Amino acid sequence: MAIQDIYLIVVNLALFGMMGIDKEKAKKHAWRIPEKNLLLLGLLGGGLGGLLGMRFFRHKTKHTYFAVTYFAGVILSGIAYYYYGF
Structure with a gap:
């Protein structure tokens, strides 16, 4: 398992947990x-954890910008992982 795999697992678990704590x-x-911390972590690779946290904890579901930001984070981290091995 490469360092980038571990990073993505940790950052997604962290954001998922933060969504539960915030709820x-x-x-x-x-x-x-702070919302900026949740959003930034979503863009830094934790988008999937954020999206799952939104659904699992029913948290921030009325804020469309959270879903959009987390989805963008999933796309960006997927692109970076594919092209750069990160």
Whole structure:
């Protein structure tokens, strides 16, 4: 398993977990994870984890820009992985 494979697994698991944590914090009206962090991680390879987190936790589903950003992250990381081995 190459380093880029490990990176993609870790970043997707991290974003998936962050979506769950943010959902729980939202329910409790507690401090939240900044949206810019969630979106940036989605663009940096965690798009699939973000999309799965949206569906699994039913979180940020009314914000279209999250779905679009995460989908773009999936496409960008797929292109980078295919062409550059990342």
